[in-house]
Amino acid sequence: MSDTLRHMYGTTVFVCASEGATLRGERDALDIIGEASYLGADWVVVPAGRFDDDFFRLRTRVAGEIVQKFVNYRMGIAVLGDISRHTAASSALRDFVREANRGTQVWFTPDIDDFQHRLEEAAVARR
Template sequence: MNTLQTVHGVPVLMCAAEGDLIRGERDALDLIGDAGYQGARWVVVPVERFGEGFFRLRTRVAGDIVQKFANYRLGLVVLGDISARTAASPALRDFVRESNRGHRTWFLSRPEELHERLKG
């Protein structure tokens, strides 16, 4: 179940950890549609909701999903601990670092980090 919350005046669609896996663009578009309908500017998706292909950059799944969110001017937060994955993949570690420097896609381990980023 997705719920709309307001964080520091910003509408954020919070996705439940339980639910269908987000495996590609079609699944991302479903979330984007839901977010748009509810008036969200950000979508927070628990790491458990992403298929394993998302974290293997050579599959291009992550890039395709991130691009869809950018095309619709929606922020995407991947929420949860992916430290084991980034430790095993320098490419993923670099992708996460660059994403977190930007303003549209963030990889955050705790919900409190989202509150801190949207504060200002």
């Protein structure tokens, strides 16, 4: 499967394929942001398996660097998939995920259906 552009509840979403380059830092984030921005996307959905394990170790600051790039470019990012092995190993990561999911720009979702549901709720709230 390749990267796709989808329209969900009035939002343009760039969905990254599960196969592809590993996101290791802000340079990789900028590459995806550039492609998504060129296509007119408001959100990027990245499968959890595309992130280097350092992303899930907060002390490495990789997650912060990547998330900050998305925030700077005013583009939402959703990490899609099961990250339970990472959250089980880190209370700091569990807290980060919980706080991110309370916001409107960074979400950790188990699947695309959950992501779509959150977009729908956000669209309703905007009305």
